Amino acid sequence: xxxxxxxxxxxxxxxxxxxxxxxxxxxxxxxxxxxxxxxxxxxxxxxxxxxxxxxxxxxxxxxxxxxxxxxxxxxxxxxxxxxxxxxxxxxxxxxxxxxxxxxxxxxxxxxxxxxxxxxxxxxxxxxxxxxxxxxxxxxxxxxxxxxxxxxxxxxxxxxxxxxxxxxxxxxxxxxxxxxxxxxxxxxxxxxxxxxxxxxxxxxxxxxxxxxxxxxxxxxxxxxxxxxxxxxxxxxxxxxxxxxxxxxxxxxxxxxxxxxxxxxxxxxxxxxxxxxxxxxxxxxxxxxxxxxxxxxxxxxxxxxxxxxxxxxxxxxxxxxxxxxxxxxxxxxxxxxxxxxxxxxxxxxxxxxxxxxxxxxxxxxxxxxxxxxxxxxxxxxxxxxxxxxxxxxxxxxxxxxxxxxxxxxxxxxxxxxxxxxxxxxxx
RNA sequence: GGAGAGGUGGCUGAGUGGUCGAAAGCAGCGGUUUGCUAAACCGUCGUAGGGGGAAACUUCUACCGGAGGUUCGAAUCCUCUCCUCUCCGCCA
Numbered sequence: 142x143x144x145x146x147x148x149x150x151x152x153x154x155x156x157x158x159x160x161x162x163x164x165x166x167x168x169x170x171x172x173x174x175x176x177x178x179x180x181x182x183x184x185x186x187x188x189x190x191x192x193x194x195x196x197x198x199x200x201x202x203x204x205x206x207x208x209x210x211x212x213x214x215x216x217x218x219x220x221x222x223x224x225x226x227x228x229x230x231x232x233x234x235x236x237x238x239x240x241x242x243x244x245x246x247x248x249x250x251x252x253x254x255x256x257x258x259x260x261x262x263x264x265x266x267x268x269x270x271x272x273x274x275x276x277x278x279x280x281x282x283x284x285x286x287x288x289x290x291x292x293x294x295x296x297x298x299x300x301x302x303x304x305x306x307x308x309x310x311x312x313x314x315x316x317x318x319x320x321x322x323x324x325x326x327x328x329x330x331x332x333x334x335x336x337x338x339x340x341x342x343x344x345x346x347x348x349x350x351x352x353x354x355x356x357x358x359x360x361x362x363x364x365x366x367x368x369x370x371x372x373x374x375x376x377x378x379x380x381x382x383x384x385x386x387x388x389x390x391x392x393x394x395x396x397x398x399x400x401x402x403x404x405x406x407x408x409x410x411x412x413x414x415x416x417x418x419x420x421x422x423x424x425x426x427x428x429x430x431x432x433x434x435x436x437x438x439x440x441x442x443x444x445x446x447x448x449x450x451x452x453x454x455x456x457x458x459x460x461x462x463x464x465x466x467x468x469x470x471x472x473x474x475x476x477x478x479x480x481x482x483x484x485x486x487x488x489x490x491x492x493x494x495x496x497x498x499x500x501x502x503x504x505x506x507x508x509x510x511x512x513x514x515x516x517x518x519x520x521x522x523x524x525x526x527x528x529x530x531x532x533x534x535x536x537x538x539x540x541x542x543x544x545x546x547x548x549x550x551x552x553x554x555x556x557x558x559x560x561x562x563x564x565x566x
Numbered sequence: 567g568g569a570g571a572g573g574u575g576g577c578u579g580a581g582u583g584g585u586c587g588a589a590a591g592c593a594g595c596g597g598u599u600u601g602c603u604a605a606a607c608c609g610u611c612g613u614a615g616g617g618g619g620a621a622a623c624u625u626c627u628a629c630c631g632g633a634g635g636u637u638c639g640a641a642u643c644c645u646c647u648c649c650u651c652u653c654c655g656c657c658a
Contacts, residue, residue, distance in 0.1 A: 145615090182616050186627045193627090196639040200584040203638090213638040220638085341648095365648090384576055509576070509594080514613090 142503040143244060149175065158247045161254050161464040171240060178233040185226040192219045242352065245469035246499040249436070252473050255463025261476070262463065267447065268456030270480045271537065278543070279483030280535045281414035284310065286543055288563030290415070302404065302419045304528075308563040309555070313534065313547075314422060316554035317527050318397050321424040321449060325524060329445040331395040331426060336375035338398055339366040344378040347504030349470040356405045359419075368401035372425035373521045378504060380429060385508040385517060391430040391438050395524065398423065415528050416488065422527040428520040429506065432498070435518035436473070439495040443475045446491040446524040452550050455533050456480040458487055472497045475522075479529065483536040490529045493522030535560075 148155060152172070195216045199209045253262045284290025289310025295303040306314055325331040342365055345351040350358060350370060359368040369375055376396050385392070400423050411417035426445060430438045443459065450457045462474040471494040478487035498516040501507070507514040538546040545560040552558060 179616065182627080186616060189628085190626055193639085197584070199638050204584085209638070216638045386576090514576085 142499060143241060143246075144498075144502060145241070148241075155247060159245065161248060162245055162467070163256050163465040174233065174237055174240065178230070178237050181226065181230045181233055185223060185230055188219060188223050188226065192216055192223065195219075246472050246496065248464045248467065249473040249495070249497075251461075252467070253461060253463045254465075256465040257463075258466050260463040261460040261466055263458055263460050264475070266456075266458040267451060268454070268480070270456050270482065273482065273541075275541045277482035277536060277539060279414060280532045281483075283483075283535050283539055283543060283545070284414075286562070287545070287560060288565050289313070289560065300419075302417065304415045304418060307566065309557070309560045310531075310563075312555055313551070313560070314527055314531055316551045317525075317530050317534075318422060318424060319554050320452075320551055321524060321527070322395060322397055324449060324452065325395040325424070325426065325445065329393075329426075329448070331393045331445075334376060334379070334394050334396045336369075336372060336379070336396055336398065338369055338375075340369055340374050340378065341365045342367065344374055344381065347381050348374050348377050348500055349503060350374065353469075357403050359401045359403055369398060370402045371400050372396040372398040372423060373427060376425060376427040377500060377506075377519055377521065380504075380506045380517075382505040383507070384514055385429065385506075387431065387508050387510055390508055390517065391428055391434060393438075393442075394427045396425050396427070398425070415532060418528060421529075424524050424527065426493075426522050426524045429508075430518045430520065431508065431510075432515070432518050435495050435497060435520060439473065439475070439493065439520055442520055442522050442524075443477070443493040446477055446493060446522050449525055449530075450477070450479060450490070453530070453534065453548050455530075455537055457490070468494065470494075470496050470499050472499065477525075479533045481533060481536050482539070483532075488529065488532075490533065491523040491525050493520070495520045 143155075148171075195212060199212055199216070202209050202212070253260065255261065278286075280290070281292075285292070287310070289307050291305040291307060295305040298305065322333055326333050339361065342351055345358070345367060358370055361367065375398070376394055379394070380392075399420055401420050404417060404419060407417060415421070426442055428435075428438050428442060447457065447459065457477055457479045459475055459477050462471075462476060467474050474492060474494040476489050477491040477493070479490040480486075481488050496519045498518055500519045501516040504519075506517050506519065508517050534548060534551075535545055538548065540546065543562070547555050547558050547560060
C-alpha cells in the first residue's frame with residue numbers, strides 16, 4: 142500500500158519506476174478517480190458541517206424553551222441527502238482502494254531491471270558442488286529407498302502434495318528446525334517466537350496476502366481463520382496497529398511454523414518429491430527497522446540465512462531478483478538457491494525481502510521518531526525452508542550405497558552420523 | 567458450553583444524550599531554573615481525510631474495540647459481533 146499524498150505528488154516518477162516491473166499498471170484512471178473522489182468527499186462534508194451546526198442550534202433553542210419542530214424536519218431531510226452522498230463516497234472509495242491496493246511496491250534503485258527470472262543477477266556463489274563418482278539419485282528415490290519418506294501413506298491419509306516422514310527422516314526434519322533456531326538465537330541475535338498457525342483475515346491483509354491472493358490459501362470453514370502460508374504473516378502482525386519506540390528498533394524475530402499453501406495454479410510444477418507441498422515446515426526471520434537501516438538489515442538477514450547453508454556445508458548461490466520477478470510487496474529481494482545434485486541445478490531455499498514501509502502502512506506498524514510517528518520498515522526471509530534443506534542434505538550427502546552422511550553440525554541433534562535404510566514398517 | 571464484568575488517546579484512567587476530540591496523571595516535545603544530573607515550574611502535545619496557504623498554520627469531516635440502529639443531536643441508549651478478565655462445566 143502506498144502513501145496517498147506521496148503518490149499524488151510524485152505521480153510521474155513513481156509511474157516510471159513501476160513500469161520496470163512489467164505488466165499493466167492502471168495509472169491513467171488514478172487521477173480521474175482521485176479528483177472525483179475528492180469532490181464527492183468535499184460535497185458530503187459540507188453538508189455534514191451544516192447539519193452539525195443546525196443540530197447545535199436546536200440544542201440551544203430547546204434549552205431556551207423554543208419550538209424546534211420545523212428545524213428538526215429540515216435536518217432530517219439533510220440526513221437523507223447525506224446518506225446518499227456517503228454511499229457514493231463509499232463506492233468511489235472502494236474503487237480507489239482497489240486501484241491503490243493493486244499497485245505494487247516501488248523497486249529500490251539497486252534492483253536490476255528485467256522481465257523474468259532469467260534477468261536475475263547472481264551476486265555470489267559459495268561452495269563447490271561435490272564431484273561424485275556415481276550417478277546421484279533424486280531425493281524422491283533416495284527417501285523411499287531409505288524408508289524415511291513415504292508418499293503412498295501420506296496420499297492415503299490426506300492427499301497429493303503431502304509427505305509422511307519416518308524414523309531418521311522425521312528426526313532430520315526436527316534436527317534442522319532446532320539447528321536453525323539455535324543458530325539464529327545464539328549467533329545471529331534473533332528472539333524466538335512461536336506464533337499461532339492460524340490467523341484472521343486482518344492479519345493477511347496487513348502483510349498483503351489478502352485481498353488479492355486468497356486462492357493461494359487454505360481457509361477454515363465457518364470461521365475467519367486461515368492456515369498460515371508462512372510465519373511472515375503472524376510474526377509481522379505481532380506489531381500490527383502498534384507504535385514502537387525508536388530505541389527498540391531494529392527488532393529481529395525468528396519463528397518455526399508449518400506453512401500451508403494451496404498451490405493453486407502450480408499443477409505440473411515440482412510434482413515429484415517434497416519440493417512443493419501443501420504443508421511444509423519453515424523457520425522464518427522477521428525484522429522491524431527504522432527506514433535508514435533497513436537495507437543494512439536486509440544484507441545481514443540474507444547473510445544469516447546463508448550462514449546456515451555454510452555451516453551445513455551446502456553449496457549455494459545468491460541472486461538479486463530483477464524488477465519483473467519480485468513479489469508485489471517487495472522493494473528488493475534476494476533469493477538463495479541451494480545446489481541439488483538430483484536435479485543438477487540450484488533451487489530456491491530462501492527468499493529475503495525488504496518491504497520498506499509497504500506492509501507497515503497496511504498493517505499500521507509505526508514507531509515514534511521524535512515528535513512524529515513514522516511507519517517502520519519490515520523485512521523477512523526464510524532461514525530456512527526446512528523441507529528443501531532436508532532435500533539438499535539427502536541429495537548432497539548421499540553415498541554410492543544409498544546411505545546419507547549427516548553433516549557435522551547436525552550430529553548433536555540427530556545422534557547419528559549416517560542415515561542408513563530404516564527397517565520397513 | 568453456561569453466568570458475570572469490561573473494552574476510551576503512546577500508557578493509566580474519568581466521562582451515561584447537546585459547547586466532549588474527550589478531565590486528570592504518566593510518557594513525549596519546547597522552555598525557565600540549574601556547576602552537572604535529577605527535581606520543580608510554565609507551555610505544548612491524538613490519528614486519518616477534504617478545502618485554503620509557499621510555509622508556519624488554518625478550517626471542515628470522521629474516529630472513544632468493530633458493524634448496524636434510535637435521535638435534530640450518541641463515547642453515552644438499542645441490536646449484532648470480536649476481544650480481554652472472573653467463576654462454573656468440559657478438555658490436552
